Amino acid sequence: MFHHITVLKKEATEGLHIKPDGIYVDCTLGGGGHSAVILSKLGTEGRLIAFDQDDWALDNAKEHLSSEGERLTLVRSNFRHLEEKLAQIEGVPQVQGVPQVDGILFDLGVSSPQFDEGERGFSYNADAPLDMRMDQTAELTAREIINGWSERDIAKILFQYGEEKFSRRIAKVIVTKREESPIETTGQLVELIKEGIPAAARRTGGHPAKRSFQALRIAVNDELGAFEEALHAAVKCLAPGGRVSVITFHSLEDRICKQIFVGYVEKCTCPSDFPMCVCGNKGQLKLINRKPVVPSDEELEQNPRARSAKLRVAEKLQYLAEEK
Numbered sequence: 001m002f003h004h005i006t007v008l009k010k011e012a013t014e015g016l017h018i019k020p021d022g023i024y025v026d027c028t029l030g031g032g033g034h035s036a037v038i039l040s041k042l043g044t045e046g047r048l049i050a051f052d053q054d055d056w057a058l059d060n061a062k063e064h065l066s067s068e069g070e071r072l073t074l075v076r077s078n079f080r081h082l083e084e085k086l087a088q089i090e091g092v093p094q095v096q097g098v099p100q101v102d103g104i105l106f107d108l109g110v111s112s113p114q115f116d117e118g119e120r121g122f123s124y125n126a127d128a129p130l131d132m133r134m135d136q137t138a139e140l141t142a143r144e145i146i147n148g149w150s151e152r153d154i155a156k157i158l159f160q161y162g163e164e165k166f167s168r169r170i171a172k173v174i175v176t177k178r179e180e181s182p183i184e185t186t187g188q189l190v191e192l193i194k195e196g197i198p199a200a201a202r203r204t205g206g207h208p209a210k211r212s213f214q215a216l217r218i219a220v221n222d223e224l225g226a227f228e229e230a231l232h233a234a235v236k237c238l239a240p241g242g243r244v245s246v247i248t249f250h251s252l253e254d255r256i257c258k259q260i261f262v263g264y265v266e267k268c269t270c271p272s273d274f275p276m277c278v279c280g281n282k283g284q285l286k287l288i289n290r291k292p293v294v295p296s297d298e299e300l301e302q303n304p305r306a307r308s309a310k311l312r313v314a315e316k317l318q319y320l321a322e323e324k
Helices: 009-014 033-041 055-064 066-071 079-087 112-116 142-148 151-162 167-178 186-196 210-221 223-237 251-264 297-302 304-308 319-323
Strands: 023-026 047-052 072-076 101-107 238-248 285-287 310-316
Touching: 009 033, 009 101, 009 238, 009 310, 023 033, 033 047, 033 101, 047 055, 047 066, 047 079, 055 066, 055 072, 066 072, 079 101, 079 223, 101 223, 142 151, 142 167, 142 210, 151 167, 151 210, 167 186, 186 210, 210 223, 223 238, 223 251, 238 251, 251 285, 251 310, 297 304
Parallel strands: 023 047, 023 101, 047 072, 101 238
Antiparallel strands: 238 310, 285 310
8 A cells, every 4th residue: 555645745735836727747756646636626627747756756656647538648767867757758848958847845754655665665663674675676775885885984974864973883883793793684784773872862752763764765876866867857848938846854864955946046146236137147946935834733743753844946937938
Protein backbone atom coordinates (compact mmCIF):
# COMPACT_ATOMS: atom_id res chain seq x y z
CA MET A 1 0.00 0.00 0.00
CA PHE A 2 1.44 3.37 -1.02
CA HIS A 3 0.26 5.70 1.74
CA HIS A 4 1.75 9.17 1.90
CA ILE A 5 0.51 12.40 3.50
CA THR A 6 1.40 15.27 1.20
CA VAL A 7 3.01 18.23 2.97
CA LEU A 8 1.97 21.83 2.24
CA LYS A 9 -0.26 20.55 -0.55
CA LYS A 10 -2.48 23.61 -0.80
CA GLU A 11 0.26 26.20 -0.33
CA ALA A 12 2.71 24.66 -2.82
CA THR A 13 0.17 24.20 -5.60
CA GLU A 14 -1.46 27.59 -5.09
CA GLY A 15 2.02 29.09 -5.30
CA LEU A 16 2.24 27.88 -8.90
CA HIS A 17 -0.69 30.10 -10.00
CA ILE A 18 -1.93 27.28 -12.21
CA LYS A 19 -3.43 28.18 -15.60
CA PRO A 20 -6.00 25.66 -16.91
CA ASP A 21 -4.17 25.32 -20.24
CA GLY A 22 -0.63 25.42 -18.84
CA ILE A 23 2.16 22.84 -18.78
CA TYR A 24 3.39 21.94 -15.30
CA VAL A 25 6.09 19.68 -13.90
CA ASP A 26 6.04 17.75 -10.63
CA CYS A 27 9.69 16.86 -10.16
CA THR A 28 8.92 14.62 -7.17
CA LEU A 29 5.82 12.56 -7.92
CA GLY A 30 6.02 10.47 -4.74
CA GLY A 31 2.55 9.56 -3.53
CA GLY A 32 0.98 11.78 -6.18
CA GLY A 33 -0.63 14.23 -3.78
CA HIS A 34 0.66 17.39 -5.40
CA SER A 35 0.18 15.93 -8.87
CA ALA A 36 -3.47 15.17 -8.16
CA VAL A 37 -4.10 18.76 -7.06
CA ILE A 38 -2.37 20.20 -10.12
CA LEU A 39 -4.36 17.93 -12.43
CA SER A 40 -7.60 18.99 -10.72
CA LYS A 41 -6.86 22.61 -11.64
CA LEU A 42 -5.99 21.90 -15.27
CA GLY A 43 -8.45 21.97 -18.13
CA THR A 44 -8.58 19.56 -21.04
CA GLU A 45 -5.73 21.44 -22.75
CA GLY A 46 -3.53 21.45 -19.65
CA ARG A 47 -0.71 19.02 -19.04
CA LEU A 48 1.31 17.64 -16.13
CA ILE A 49 4.70 15.99 -16.48
CA ALA A 50 5.67 14.05 -13.35
CA PHE A 51 9.18 12.81 -12.56
CA ASP A 52 10.25 10.08 -10.15
CA GLN A 53 13.11 7.60 -10.02
CA ASP A 54 11.26 5.22 -7.70
CA ASP A 55 9.25 2.50 -9.46
CA TRP A 56 6.85 2.34 -6.51
CA ALA A 57 5.78 5.93 -7.06
CA LEU A 58 5.36 5.45 -10.81
CA ASP A 59 3.36 2.23 -10.42
CA ASN A 60 1.12 3.93 -7.85
CA ALA A 61 0.48 6.84 -10.24
CA LYS A 62 -0.31 4.48 -13.11
CA GLU A 63 -2.94 2.85 -10.91
CA HIS A 64 -4.52 5.91 -9.31
CA LEU A 65 -4.09 8.52 -12.05
CA SER A 66 -4.71 6.27 -15.06
CA SER A 67 -7.87 8.17 -16.01
CA GLU A 68 -5.88 11.33 -16.80
CA GLY A 69 -4.83 10.02 -20.22
CA GLU A 70 -2.71 12.42 -22.26
CA ARG A 71 -2.94 15.14 -19.62
CA LEU A 72 -0.37 13.20 -17.57
CA THR A 73 3.11 12.14 -18.68
CA LEU A 74 5.20 10.03 -16.30
CA VAL A 75 8.98 10.19 -16.55
CA ARG A 76 11.24 7.66 -14.81
CA SER A 77 14.28 9.79 -14.10
CA ASN A 78 16.20 11.69 -11.47
CA PHE A 79 15.07 15.30 -11.67
CA ARG A 80 18.65 16.41 -12.26
CA HIS A 81 17.95 15.49 -15.92
CA LEU A 82 14.97 17.87 -16.02
CA GLU A 83 15.96 19.95 -19.06
CA GLU A 84 17.12 16.96 -21.09
CA LYS A 85 13.95 14.94 -20.44
CA LEU A 86 11.59 17.86 -21.07
CA ALA A 87 13.31 18.51 -24.40
CA GLN A 88 12.47 14.95 -25.45
CA ILE A 89 8.74 15.21 -24.72
CA GLU A 90 6.53 15.98 -27.68
CA GLY A 91 4.32 19.03 -27.24
CA VAL A 92 6.57 20.89 -24.81
CA PRO A 93 7.42 24.21 -26.51
CA GLN A 94 11.03 25.32 -26.86
CA VAL A 95 12.66 28.72 -27.16
CA GLN A 96 16.18 28.68 -28.60
CA GLY A 97 16.36 24.96 -27.87
CA VAL A 98 15.28 25.28 -24.22
CA PRO A 99 11.97 23.66 -23.14
CA GLN A 100 9.48 26.09 -21.62
CA VAL A 101 6.85 25.21 -19.00
CA ASP A 102 4.50 27.24 -16.80
CA GLY A 103 5.35 25.85 -13.40
CA ILE A 104 7.66 23.41 -11.63
CA LEU A 105 7.27 21.85 -8.17
CA PHE A 106 9.83 20.14 -5.93
CA ASP A 107 8.87 18.24 -2.77
CA LEU A 108 12.23 17.04 -1.50
CA GLY A 109 13.22 14.30 0.90
CA VAL A 110 11.90 10.78 1.31
CA SER A 111 8.25 9.83 0.94
CA SER A 112 6.48 8.06 3.80
CA PRO A 113 6.34 4.67 2.02
CA GLN A 114 10.11 4.69 1.61
CA PHE A 115 10.47 5.22 5.35
CA ASP A 116 7.72 2.83 6.34
CA GLU A 117 8.72 -0.11 4.13
CA GLY A 118 11.64 -1.41 6.18
CA GLU A 119 13.36 -3.36 3.42
CA ARG A 120 14.43 -0.15 1.68
CA GLY A 121 16.85 0.60 4.49
CA PHE A 122 15.82 4.23 5.01
CA SER A 123 14.48 3.78 8.54
CA TYR A 124 16.46 3.33 11.74
CA ASN A 125 13.35 1.77 13.29
CA ALA A 126 13.46 -1.41 11.18
CA ASP A 127 16.22 -3.95 10.66
CA ALA A 128 16.89 -4.23 6.91
CA PRO A 129 19.73 -4.48 4.40
CA LEU A 130 21.82 -1.31 4.14
CA ASP A 131 20.42 0.06 0.89
CA MET A 132 18.84 3.58 0.93
CA ARG A 133 18.66 3.88 -2.87
CA MET A 134 15.72 5.85 -4.21
CA ASP A 135 16.58 4.50 -7.65
CA GLN A 136 16.89 0.75 -7.25
CA THR A 137 19.02 0.53 -10.40
CA ALA A 138 21.72 2.83 -9.00
CA GLU A 139 25.02 1.25 -8.01
CA LEU A 140 25.94 3.04 -4.79
CA THR A 141 24.29 1.76 -1.60
CA ALA A 142 24.67 2.60 2.07
CA ARG A 143 26.37 -0.77 2.53
CA GLU A 144 29.14 0.22 0.13
CA ILE A 145 29.71 3.50 1.96
CA ILE A 146 29.76 1.91 5.41
CA ASN A 147 32.02 -0.98 4.41
CA GLY A 148 34.16 0.61 1.71
CA TRP A 149 34.71 4.29 2.35
CA SER A 150 37.56 5.57 4.51
CA GLU A 151 37.01 6.60 8.12
CA ARG A 152 37.71 10.20 7.14
CA ASP A 153 35.13 10.20 4.31
CA ILE A 154 32.44 8.57 6.47
CA ALA A 155 33.02 11.16 9.20
CA LYS A 156 32.88 13.93 6.60
CA ILE A 157 29.46 13.00 5.22
CA LEU A 158 28.02 12.41 8.70
CA PHE A 159 29.09 15.90 9.72
CA GLN A 160 28.39 17.69 6.43
CA TYR A 161 25.02 16.12 5.56
CA GLY A 162 23.77 15.12 9.01
CA GLU A 163 25.34 17.85 11.13
CA GLU A 164 26.37 15.06 13.50
CA LYS A 165 28.82 16.48 16.03
CA PHE A 166 30.04 12.99 17.00
CA SER A 167 30.79 12.07 13.39
CA ARG A 168 34.44 11.18 13.99
CA ARG A 169 33.65 8.92 16.93
CA ILE A 170 30.89 7.15 15.00
CA ALA A 171 33.12 6.69 11.94
CA LYS A 172 35.87 5.20 14.09
CA VAL A 173 33.47 2.69 15.67
CA ILE A 174 32.18 1.70 12.22
CA VAL A 175 35.62 1.15 10.73
CA THR A 176 36.80 -0.82 13.77
CA LYS A 177 33.76 -3.10 13.63
CA ARG A 178 33.91 -3.74 9.88
CA GLU A 179 37.47 -5.08 10.29
CA GLU A 180 35.92 -7.99 12.17
CA SER A 181 33.08 -8.59 9.70
CA PRO A 182 31.05 -6.57 7.16
CA ILE A 183 28.20 -4.42 8.44
CA GLU A 184 25.13 -5.63 6.58
CA THR A 185 21.98 -4.24 8.19
CA THR A 186 20.45 -1.03 9.48
CA GLY A 187 20.03 -2.65 12.89
CA GLN A 188 23.77 -3.29 13.16
CA LEU A 189 24.51 0.26 12.07
CA VAL A 190 22.11 1.76 14.63
CA GLU A 191 23.92 -0.05 17.45
CA LEU A 192 27.31 1.17 16.22
CA ILE A 193 26.04 4.75 15.98
CA LYS A 194 24.76 4.51 19.56
CA GLU A 195 28.16 3.18 20.63
CA GLY A 196 29.85 6.21 19.07
CA ILE A 197 27.66 8.75 20.86
CA PRO A 198 28.20 9.47 24.58
CA ALA A 199 25.42 8.12 26.83
CA ALA A 200 24.38 11.59 28.01
CA ALA A 201 23.98 12.81 24.42
CA ARG A 202 21.91 9.74 23.48
CA ARG A 203 19.27 10.72 26.01
CA THR A 204 18.42 14.01 24.27
CA GLY A 205 17.53 15.20 20.77
CA GLY A 206 15.49 12.28 19.46
CA HIS A 207 16.77 9.01 18.03
CA PRO A 208 20.59 8.93 18.08
CA ALA A 209 20.76 7.49 14.54
CA LYS A 210 18.53 10.11 12.93
CA ARG A 211 21.28 12.46 11.74
CA SER A 212 23.58 9.69 10.52
CA PHE A 213 20.82 7.97 8.53
CA GLN A 214 19.88 11.30 6.93
CA ALA A 215 23.51 11.85 5.97
CA LEU A 216 23.88 8.40 4.42
CA ARG A 217 20.65 8.76 2.44
CA ILE A 218 21.78 12.11 1.06
CA ALA A 219 25.17 10.69 0.11
CA VAL A 220 23.79 7.52 -1.51
CA ASN A 221 21.39 9.51 -3.70
CA ASP A 222 23.55 12.62 -4.18
CA GLU A 223 20.45 14.54 -3.16
CA LEU A 224 22.02 17.96 -2.73
CA GLY A 225 24.00 17.82 -5.97
CA ALA A 226 20.95 16.64 -7.90
CA PHE A 227 18.74 19.34 -6.38
CA GLU A 228 21.22 22.12 -7.14
CA GLU A 229 21.47 21.04 -10.79
CA ALA A 230 17.71 20.62 -11.09
CA LEU A 231 16.84 24.00 -9.58
CA HIS A 232 19.13 25.84 -11.99
CA ALA A 233 17.54 23.86 -14.83
CA ALA A 234 14.07 24.70 -13.51
CA VAL A 235 14.78 28.44 -13.65
CA LYS A 236 16.06 28.01 -17.19
CA CYS A 237 13.01 25.99 -18.29
CA LEU A 238 10.37 28.29 -16.80
CA ALA A 239 8.47 30.41 -19.30
CA PRO A 240 8.24 34.12 -18.39
CA GLY A 241 5.58 34.44 -15.69
CA GLY A 242 6.02 30.80 -14.70
CA ARG A 243 6.65 29.81 -11.11
CA VAL A 244 8.69 27.29 -9.18
CA SER A 245 7.58 25.96 -5.76
CA VAL A 246 10.13 24.19 -3.57
CA ILE A 247 9.43 22.29 -0.35
CA THR A 248 12.55 21.45 1.66
CA PHE A 249 12.90 19.41 4.84
CA HIS A 250 16.26 20.36 6.30
CA SER A 251 18.54 23.35 6.47
CA LEU A 252 20.98 22.18 3.79
CA GLU A 253 18.24 21.93 1.14
CA ASP A 254 16.66 25.21 2.21
CA ARG A 255 20.01 27.01 2.09
CA ILE A 256 20.64 25.81 -1.47
CA CYS A 257 17.15 26.91 -2.54
CA LYS A 258 17.46 30.32 -0.91
CA GLN A 259 20.92 31.01 -2.35
CA ILE A 260 19.97 29.94 -5.88
CA PHE A 261 16.81 32.03 -5.84
CA VAL A 262 18.67 35.07 -4.53
CA GLY A 263 21.30 34.58 -7.22
CA TYR A 264 18.65 35.02 -9.91
CA VAL A 265 17.02 38.08 -8.33
CA GLU A 266 17.81 41.49 -9.84
CA LYS A 267 20.85 43.18 -8.31
CA CYS A 268 21.21 46.77 -9.50
CA THR A 269 24.71 48.12 -8.85
CA CYS A 270 24.03 51.70 -9.92
CA PRO A 271 24.69 54.49 -7.39
CA SER A 272 21.60 55.34 -5.34
CA ASP A 273 21.40 58.87 -6.79
CA PHE A 274 21.04 57.64 -10.41
CA PRO A 275 17.52 58.42 -11.75
CA MET A 276 17.35 55.05 -13.56
CA CYS A 277 19.20 51.75 -13.80
CA VAL A 278 22.01 51.72 -16.37
CA CYS A 279 24.09 48.80 -15.09
CA GLY A 280 22.02 46.20 -16.94
CA ASN A 281 22.21 43.69 -14.09
CA LYS A 282 18.72 42.38 -14.66
CA GLY A 283 17.53 39.39 -12.72
CA GLN A 284 15.47 36.45 -13.88
CA LEU A 285 13.32 35.82 -10.80
CA LYS A 286 11.25 37.66 -8.26
CA LEU A 287 10.57 36.10 -4.87
CA ILE A 288 6.91 35.47 -4.09
CA ASN A 289 7.55 34.92 -0.39
CA ARG A 290 10.54 36.58 1.29
CA LYS A 291 10.33 34.18 4.20
CA PRO A 292 9.55 30.48 3.77
CA VAL A 293 6.01 29.24 4.33
CA VAL A 294 5.77 26.60 7.08
CA PRO A 295 3.02 24.09 7.94
CA SER A 296 0.10 25.20 10.07
CA ASP A 297 -0.49 23.81 13.55
CA GLU A 298 -3.41 21.85 12.14
CA GLU A 299 -1.21 20.19 9.51
CA LEU A 300 1.43 19.35 12.11
CA GLU A 301 -1.19 17.60 14.24
CA GLN A 302 -2.17 15.44 11.27
CA ASN A 303 1.37 14.83 10.05
CA PRO A 304 4.27 15.31 12.52
CA ARG A 305 6.76 14.55 9.73
CA ALA A 306 5.90 17.95 8.26
CA ARG A 307 7.44 19.87 11.16
CA SER A 308 10.68 20.76 9.36
CA ALA A 309 9.09 21.59 5.98
CA LYS A 310 9.63 25.00 4.38
CA LEU A 311 8.16 26.31 1.12
CA ARG A 312 9.79 28.91 -1.12
CA VAL A 313 8.21 30.20 -4.36
CA ALA A 314 9.74 32.33 -7.12
CA GLU A 315 8.45 33.65 -10.45
CA LYS A 316 10.25 34.09 -13.77
CA LEU A 317 10.21 37.76 -14.73
CA GLN A 318 7.88 38.79 -17.53
CA TYR A 319 10.31 41.16 -19.28
CA LEU A 320 12.29 38.13 -20.45
CA ALA A 321 9.45 37.35 -22.88
CA GLU A 322 10.09 40.62 -24.68
CA GLU A 323 13.79 39.88 -25.05
CA LYS A 324 12.98 36.53 -26.66
